[in-house]
Amino acid sequence: xxxxxxxxxxxxxxxxxxxxxxxxxxxxxxxxxxxxxxxxxxxxxxxxxxxxxxxxxxxxxxxxxxxxxxxxxxxxxxxxxxxxxxxxxxxxxxxxxxxxxxxxxxxxxxxxxxxxxxxxxxxxxxxxxxxxxxxxxxx
Numbered sequence: 001x002x003x004x005x006x007x008x009x010x011x012x013x014x015x016x017x018x019x020x021x022x023x024x025x026x027x028x029x030x031x032x033x034x035x036x037x038x039x040x041x042x043x044x045x046x047x048x049x050x051x052x053x054x055x056x057x058x059x060x061x062x063x064x065x066x067x068x069x070x071x072x073x074x075x076x077x078x079x080x081x082x083x084x085x086x087x088x089x090x091x092x093x094x095x096x097x098x099x100x101x102x103x104x105x106x107x108x109x110x111x112x113x114x115x116x117x118x119x120x121x122x123x124x125x126x127x128x129x130x131x132x133x134x135x136x137x138x139x
């Protein structure tokens with residue numbers, strides 16, 4: 001049966017007809033998979049952002065003007081950025097389809113994973129970028 005409103009049950013079919021949960025342990029593993037996939041999505045976005053800016057994910061962002069920053073390593077950077085965009089988009093659509101199962105637990109697991117992934121991988125970086133852009137030496 002396909003639900004059209006949110007429901008709370010341990011019985012859910014997620015993405016494929018072969019991925020069904022009938023017990024609490026299988027449901028818990030499914031929710032854990034949703035949390036991990038959501039956090040991995042945020043990691044992919046973080047890496048894609050770094051590749052687009054021309055830096056490795058582990059490098060600290062230098063405080064240099066935006067227009068003077070390097071734009072990547074030419075064609076290799078564009079290919080890597082394109083591959084990362086494709087992977088990120090595919091995973092994002094799979095997460096959207098998982099949420100469209102309308103299971104409340106799956107919805108909360110995806111939101112939890114996105115939140116944790118953002119805090120771990122992207123939160124600090126966005127704060128630094130916002131701080132750099134907000135200081136204006138306008139006279």
